[in-house]
Amino acid sequence: MKKINSLILILSLGLASSVSAQKKTIDQRVDSVMKLMTLKEKVGQLNQYSGREVTGPSSDRKNYLLNDIKNGMVGSMLNVKGVKDTREIQAIALQSRLKIPMLFSLDVIHGYKTVFPIPLAESASWDIDAIRATAHVAAAEAAASGIHWTFAPMVDIARDPRWGRVMEGAGEDTYLGSVIARARVLGFQGNKLGAVDGIMACAKHFAAYGASMAGRDYNPVDMSEQQLHEIYLPPFKAAADAGVATFMNSFNTLNGIPATGNSYLQRDILKGAWGYKGFVVSDWGSIKEMLPWGFATDLNEAAKFAIEAGSDMDMESEAYKKELESLIKSGNVNVKVADDAVRRILYKKFELGLFDDPYKFSDEKREAKVMNDPSYQKIALAAAQKSIVLLKNKANILPLQKSMQRIALIGPLVNAKRDQAGSWVVYADTANIVSVNEGMRAKFGNAQFSYSEGTSITDTSTVGFNMAITTAKNADVVVMVLGENWDMSGESKSRTDISLPGKQEELFNAIKATGKPVVVVMMAGRPLVFNNIADKADAIVYAWFLGDQGGNAIADVLSGDYNPSGKLPMSFPRNVGQIPIFYNHYNTGRPVTKSNDIRYKSAYIDSPNDPRFAFGYGLSYTSFAYSDLKLAQASVIKGQTMKLSFTLTNTGKVTGEEVAQLYIQDKVASLVRPVKELKDFAKVKLNSGESKVINFELTPAKLAFYKEKFGWITEPGIFKVMIGGSSDEIKLEGDFKLR
Secondary structure, three states, rough: HHHHHHHHHHHHOOOOOHHHOOOOOOOOHHHHHHOOOOOOHHHHHHHEEEOOOOOOOOHHHHHHHHHHHHHHOOOEEOOOOHHHHHHHHHHHHOOOOOOOEEEEEOOOOOOOOOOOOOHHOOOOOOOOHHHHHHHHHHHHHHHHHOOOOOOOOEEEOOOOOOHHHHOOOOOOOOOHHHHHHHHHHHHHHHHOOOOOOOOOOOOEEEHHHHOHHHHOOOOOOOOOOHHHHHOOOOOHHHHOOOOOOOEEEOOOOOOOOHHOOOOOHHHHHHHHHOOOEEEOEEEEOOHHOOOOOOOOOOHHHHHHHHHHHHEEEEOOOOOOHHHHHHHHHOOOOHHHHHHHHHHHHHHHHHHHOOOOOOOOOHHHHHHHHHHHHHHHHHHHHHHHHOOOEEEEEEHHOOOOOOOOOOEEEEEEOOOHHHHHHHHOOOOOOOOOOOHHHHHHHHOOOOOOEEOOOOOOOOOOOOHHHHHHHHHOOOOEEEEEEEEEEHHHOOOOOOOOOEEOOOOHHHHHHHHOOOOOOOEEEOOOOOOOHHHHHHHHOEEEEOOOOOOOHHHHHHHHHOOOOOOOOOOOOOEEEOOOOOOOOOOEOOOOOOOOOOOOOOOOOOOOOOOOOOOOOOOOOOOOOOEEEEEEEEOOOOOOOOOOOOEEEEEEEOOOOOOOEEEEEEEEEEEOOOOEEEEEEEEEEEEEEEOOOOOEEEEEEHHHHHHHHEEOOOEEOOOOOOEEEEEEOOOOEEEEEEEEOOO
């Protein structure tokens, strides 16, 4: 009888390749596994642990984790990478009674082996195809090394650059963030889960983490229903609609309730109203963190709150492992709640094809081939080029003229490699990273180069200034590379002061005083405050952290071999006192209409209200003209789409790309509406003198807003249409009526 039961077990799990097993739907196959599982085995599927200790030196944790894996008590592991280690651990998982394969996950945020620009930088490209392409390469490399699942994309809307995690997202705008969320999900996952060049994506952090109070990680969030649904949830909905395999909940509270235990977010919205079929994983230890929040009295209660709220998998809290079985046996948690979580996880394992071949992502030959694909560096270079934003170009000093034969490279980031990789890199290997020094010397082969660091990022001394000044005086032009260290942005890297650290600004002043033209290349993971440099520099190139090909991309822009086309995805404040600052603010009852008339108006007395550099801003080496705005009709009936067009012309001397942006304003509504809202954009490449007609559509969804107790609604009234090259540089305007 035992032999017969074992045979039935194997066939039910789908490990045999029989025709009948292949004809079963995934739901049927999940059902067949669920019927065989004990309660303890079900709970086991809901546990995720870090593998750092498991694949490293022997430790107590290694021993008990390996034992848990062998007994089917671990459903997933993170931080196990490479074919050798993933295959080894998977083999241990297959020693369990039911031989259920394990999921291997990793924070593949902006590349696996090939390092691409940080997500915020890529968002500055406004190039959706390029963003999807880099996510696909990252997925292909990760999948080839045995990884099934990445904890990306981060789709949090962020309006506070003090928050270090802005580097992981798409910036401040809901529409742009939603379009990019979809692109990244499709890039990571491909057309269908299960292909060996794709991995499961994870939309995080659900929800509103980007609004953490004071820009501090792990802090509370308090907001209205309207703000939640209108600003912060749409990118998550876009990810869900794109088929994202998983969600991750966030560390913050939302209106007093930790997201991990928030049934409104996870049950009512995500799995209820949106009908989401994937599974939700907690962020690292966030279930047990409900204790210090003061929301749960002990781990038992935290486990109950989390599973009932819809957190399917417990990452590193051990709450489900220690408490869930007893909660179910005592009747404090309905077993159906746990069954739903297990079912969702098993479904993804079947969808990936792991039951049919647990080692399908652990092929050493494929790993070696994929990791050395030369085409990936070409994709990395294109992404880096597109991510660069030209903020200033006084007297068209850029591109650098060939007559400038003596180029001084000055600053603490001239030779930066690890810093160019930014935060959240899988391998801190700098072998493939091109520094600005290397890129410039390769690009300007006939120039005479000199170099001086001048100061380090955090140096408090000016001892290196004299050498830097001498270097500058002997040059035709100075390129200064300034900014943050890589570990000044990212998780747990909130800053109250987002100006240039150390003595960098003083170094700039000293170099500028030589009278030489100064081009500043700024590297950072967030918007920085640098008013003095913004005023005095001859040119400013915002280079973020660009990854492997950063040095080459910067050299391409400075030489003119690539015409910059990036546009800012976040507003750059003039000072920290303006934060949070964003373009789609409300007008107030006392708006400033004249810059010199601020008496009893909504204004600062010590600073302008507007940002230093606005959302959507970015210069080019050519110029563009907007003309001939045409609205298809003067009015549309509720539920209809308004079609409009305009002509974009390259009026400069070189080929270039422009990001044409469409904004609207609902002039009068039952809720106060923003001064403008991005509703579409088009990145258009035009040769010198070339014109093109650009078409946009304003669908009913783009005219809607969220109203508590009513949901998404549209109201009759006048809508203002605005088109331009940035949020503060509108070139065309028109009105239409919604009836």
